[in-house]
Every structure is written in structure tokens, then in C-alpha cells.
Amino acid sequence: MIYLALDMDLAATAYVILGLLSWRPMSGYDVKGLVDQSTRFFWAASYGQIYPELRRLSDAGLIEGEERPQGKRRRTVYSLTREGRARLREWLDAEPEVYELRDEGLLKLFFASASPATAASTLEAKRRAHEQTIERLREIEATGKPEGFALIVLRYGIEMNEWMADWCARAAADLDAPERAA
Numbered sequence: 001m002i003y004l005a006l007d008m009d010l011a012a013t014a015y016v017i018l019g020l021l022s023w024r025p026m027s028g029y030d031v032k033g034l035v036d037q038s039t040r041f042f043w044a045a046s047y048g049q050i051y052p053e054l055r056r057l058s059d060a061g062l063i064e065g066e067e068r069p070q071g072k073r074r075r076t077v078y079s080l081t082r083e084g085r086a087r088l089r090e091w092l093d094a095e096p097e098v099y100e101l102r103d104e105g106l107l108k109l110f111f112a113s114a115s116p117a118t119a120a121s122t123l124e125a126k127r128r129a130h131e132q133t134i135e136r137l138r139e140i141e142a143t144g145k146p147e148g149f150a151l152i153v154l155r156y157g158i159e160m161n162e163w164m165a166d167w168c169a170r171a172a173a174d175l176d177a178p179e180r181a182a
Helices: 004-008 012-023 029-037 047-059 082-094 104-110 118-141 148-176
Strands: 063-069 078-081
Touching: 012 029, 012 078, 012 082, 029 047, 029 078, 029 118, 047 063, 047 078, 078 082, 082 118, 104 118, 118 148
Parallel strands: none
Antiparallel strands: 063 078
């Protein structure tokens, strides 16, 4: 089984799960809740991705589940196996391959020449979204829970969103500049 686990291709969601399980054992519900409070700001994962990936990782021997019902609800708590920890370390040791940003606001702005009147509202919506993200990240920071590397990434998110909100305001001001109107 180790051979299979180390040779199988893993989806990005698998590494999110392995990484979270390296912190502590948790259920699929716990994984999703933690994703929503942490990685979703830069790498989202839905229930539709998490539960099939948990089964796949379990079948590959990278994680193991233990039934721990809560009341009448079925609940499986997963933990990393030695093979899963090795696979996570292998992934962490490799240089990242994806530095991708997907932003519908930027995409719409890129094509705004087809409808120039939409540019200002797109920038305003994007600015508001970044300010809401900053607010949410500051709330998470205030809990004192993010520590170590998670705190470093949280601060990156705050600073990046602050820069993006400021950029949106500057770009909107450029749209309003007299030379632009001509």
C-alpha cells in the first residue's frame, strides 16, 4: 500500500487535508470548518471536494478513520498515517508549481473596454470585497489562534488585501482623471 500511496497523483485538496490533519485528527466537517477559517482565503475546498478526497486518501493508506459518533450522527475522525505524513513532507519539500490568482473582478476590468461604464462599479465592488476580507482576517487575527506559519500567511493575506483595496481606489481615481475622460 505504501508504494501505491507514494506513486498516486494527489489533487490540491488532498494536500489541504493532509496539512490540516498534520495539526490534529479531525472529521470531514472539522476539515471544512477549518478551511473556511483559514485556507479558503487563498485555496478553497468544498464539501464536494473534501469528502471524496478523504475516501481516496483513506483507500490509499495516507489517512485512517475512526468512527466517533456524536449522538445519532455518524462521525469519522481522520488522522494521518506514517505514509500520509511522508507524502505531506515530500510535497512540502518540492518547490511550489502553482502561483495562480483567479479574480473575476480583474478579468472583467481587463475586458471593460467592451463596456467602459462598468469599470468604476467593478473597481468599487472589488475594493469592498477586499475591505471585507481584511475585516474578517483581522477578526481571525484577534482570536490569537493563528500561530507560527499560519500567522505569517494570515498577515500576508491582510497586507495583500490592504494593497489591493488601495490599488482599487487609485485605479478608480485614474478613471475619474480629466485626461481619462477626454
